[in-house]
Amino acid sequence: MINVESPRTCGDGFTVVSGECKCAVGKVVFEGACTICPDGTICNAPNLAIESVSINSGYWRTSNSSIEVLKCSNKKACGCEDDKKEEKLRVRRE
Numbered sequence: 103m104i105n106v107e108s109p110r111t112c113g114d115g116f117t118v119v120s121g122e123c124k125c126a127v128g129k130v131v132f133e134g135a136c137t138i139c140p141d142g143t144i145c146n147a148p149n150l151a152i153e154s155v156s157i158n159s160g161y162w163r164t165s166n167s168s169i170e171v172l173k174c175s176n177k178k179a180c181g182c183e184d185d186k187k188e189e190k191l192r193v194r195r196e
Contacts, residue, residue, distance in 0.1 A: 131152065139155065162174050
């Protein structure tokens with residue numbers, strides 16, 4: 103006898119992978135939903151939680167749990183005077 107799994111239905115934006123609901127690459131899990139990653143983020147792995155999303159250089163967010171990612175219009179206002187310092191700050195913010 104062949105054991106056949108019954109089909110599973112996932113929420114909006116999720117897909118079934120090995121019997122589990124997961125967000126695809128380019129999407130992020132936020133407040134239980136699977137949504138498109140905001141501009142300025144790096145979502146290069148499946149099933150990323152918003153807290154695990156990396157922020158591109160030149161962008162910022164108020165906390166690692168915020169989905170609102172803003173473009174930094176003035177590097178000095180973001181505390182970044184050069185790309186190396188900006189990278190250190192970006193990692194520290196997460």
